[in-house]
């Protein structure tokens with residue numbers, strides 16, 4: 001009895017379900033998808049009001065987002081494009097295989113591009129526009145490991161010779177070579193952005209897309225409504241926090257000029273990205289949740305008829321329940337295995353494919369390998385308005401490599417293919433490489449007049465020229481700011497005290513008012529404007545927002561209210577040093593990408609710069625980025641109170657290895673002014689590919705006038721600030737000071753006078769520059785033993801001086817020690833090695849032993865060691881100055 005009742009209910013439910021579905025079909029047919037969608041939403045809202053809890057899901061079924069009826073026909077010649085793609089594939093493989101034959105272990109990657117070839121080719125043939133005269137161009141961030149494929153295409157286009165391909169990863173070959181990955185520093189006419197440090201290109205692309213809007217909204221660039229920023233990512237790469245960490249910004253700012261293409265080959269270097277899950281679905285949920293338009297491109301055309309037969313959704317359900325590790329297994333298995341394990345889950349599924357042979361089952365392609373599907377996904381992305389788009393394209397890692405690695409865990413690092421394996425690739429892609437040559441993996445480029453080459457050239461011509469290409473020189477130079485901006489700082493502040501941060505902010509606000517340069521200045525802050533006393537700029541130039549200000553700011557009635565506007569100039573990035581750096585890169589490279597000179601000034605807590613986002617700074621350097629990084633609240637003892645995590649005594653040293661980053665630790669207003677003035681000249685007039693790192697402090701003291709003739713020394717890294725007054729004294733010292741510790745050094749010189757020591761004071765603006773110059777001289781001297789030796793600038797400064805040398809800064813002792821070997825006498829280095837403490841400045845300088853007393857003791861101790869004074873005298877001085885000689889070493893406490 002009971003069973004019959006249950007069956008009745010089930011039947012009724014089934015009829016009821018059918019009726020609802022038919023009603024929906026009716027609406028869909030008569031009123032279209034928009035109305036059907038609206039009805040469903042209203043139904044859901046109604047259900048919620050009636051207390052029905054609908055389960056949350058940010059996912060759509062595991063099928064293509066663009067449905068067959070929404071697709072457009074493919075505009076190109078599929079046959080020719082397939083042939084071209086096969087050639088690009090082949091030469092990319094040949095390049096890596098040959099490189100590793102010539103020099104085993106030289107490396108290179110085959111499988112990344114093998115999986116992404118269609119994704120790139122469709123872009124090259126149909127979408128990506130090179131820079132035209134109107135500035136309307138696309139910017140593409142290529143996946144770093146796909147570089148061989150990009151070179152290979154350039155070869156087909158006639159941009160590289162065979163000889164150049166032979167020099168892949170052999171950059172030191174005579175005549176140069178091709179860099180392993182995208183590096184604008186090494187190939188400044190080709191690559192625009194480095195991308196191989198995973199996670200950096202997505203965040204750079206996001207901020208670049210926003211910066212294009214900024215330039216357009218502020219009238220610095222003609223609007224280019226069709227221009228897109230495309231970023232290619234690996235699915236494994238999305239695990240990097242930088243890849244997904246900034247994805248809410250582009251939807252918030254409605255950046256429909258941004259397209260991510262995630263190559264979902266389900267594999268990373270070691271193995272599956274999500275063996276036990278589904279990376280596509282995970283990313284879909286993340287991006288949809290963040291407000292992106294998500295386009296899944298999962299299945300190729302040959303799945304369409306199967307899906308059309310899937311009336312009851314069994315196939316879609318099956319597609320959605322397989323985890324990635326299993327999908328990977330299907331890749332390496334036979335058609336028979338697929339029939340048994342995938343289709344065999346349900347007799348109805350088996351029935352669906354009974355007309356297909358095992359071989360045909362095996363050949364069913366994925367979306368990312370089908371140019372039709374990729375074309376339609378791209379078209380939908382390009383046409384989408386109001387939000388950024390991410391395309392999740394399924395592919396197979398090492399596609400076409402067969403036994404050599406296709407879909408295997410070892411695919412990523414496979415760079416050697418045997419003769420048989422090469423032959424298999426050749427046969428699969430129908431390449432005209434003769435059997436007897438196959439073992440050499442010869443390059444193949446059809447005749448100039450072949451349909452393939454003509455087609456490739458025509459397509460690129462229609463899209464404005466070849467890509468990638470970087471314009472190394474900006475035809476538009478900047479008119480330099482007027483002297484008036486800088487002059488007042490040369491005079492000093494008289495009795496008034498100021499910090500270098502205050503000086504910087506005043507200088508910046510004057511630069512912003514300059515009639516020529518003003519509008520080109522881009523101030524960038526990560527939620528620290530008030531920390532640095534920059535809030536006046538909120539009102540002066542406004543904070544950039546594409547939508548203006550949709551609210552009445554709470555401080556509207558104050559002079560310096562929080563003003564957001566469409567033409568605002570400040571990029572207020574929130575608590576986001578990585579994003580700010582990405583903005584810095586966008587602004588600092590706009591000269592080459594958009595031929596617009598923008599001068600970014602990015603000011604941040606100095607501890608959260610090189611230490612926190614050092615790899616992005618490295619990418620900025622590689623990108624030939626220009627501009628000024630300002631480490632604020634710098635100096636381990638100058639930033640009082642904040643303690644261990646904030647007090648920076650490191651960043652000056654961490655900046656040393658960045659070859660084109662020029663660092664300064666200025667103490668006085670005129671030093672800062674001279675450095676910035678010269679920096680603008682070098683970067684924006686001389687077009688040098690350098691950028692600056694300046695530390696600015698919040699210690700206030702009077703700023704002296706600029707000593708005559710010091711400009712050159714300020715820029716080179718040191719100059720004599722003052723000479724000892726007591727010229728008759730027998731005991732002498734040379735005291736070197738930097739940044740906020742220079743005033744302590746000046747005090748120490750006075751203190752030493754009382755001990756009968758005449759001390760000169762030197763301001764060292766840059767140990768980094770002194771170090772570079774010293775090394776350059778050493779190197780030259782080593783290689784030119786018979787010629788007159790070059791003298792490092794630091795040696796020249798101190799050669800004709802007498803007395804002991806003591807150097808103090810608010811940074812680690814490694815800085816002064818780095819120039820020690822060029823000095824006439826050994827240096828006594830004082831610095832702030834160790835963990836910071838929350839304390840006042842005086843206590844901190846005692847703790848780290850960098851105040852005037854320690855500097856004086858440093859000199860006296862050195863004099864005693866030189867037997868110029870008695871050690872007893874120094875012991876007495878230590879006592880009299882209140883120094884505890886048994887205090888703990890701050891470097892390790």
Ligand SMILES: Cc1ncc(C[n+]2csc(CCOP(=O)(O)OP(=O)(O)O)c2C)c(N)n1
Nearest residue numbers: 112196197198234235236237263267268269
């Ligand atoms: C920051 C960083 N960490 C590690 C690497 C080393 N690495 C290079 S490629 C790779 C795997 C890439 O996998 P995926 O992103 O899925 O790209 P695919 O080659 O599969 O397209 C790794 C770990 C790197 N290049 N950058």
Ligand SMILES: [Mg+2]
Nearest residue numbers: 235236267268
């Ligand atoms: Mg991958």
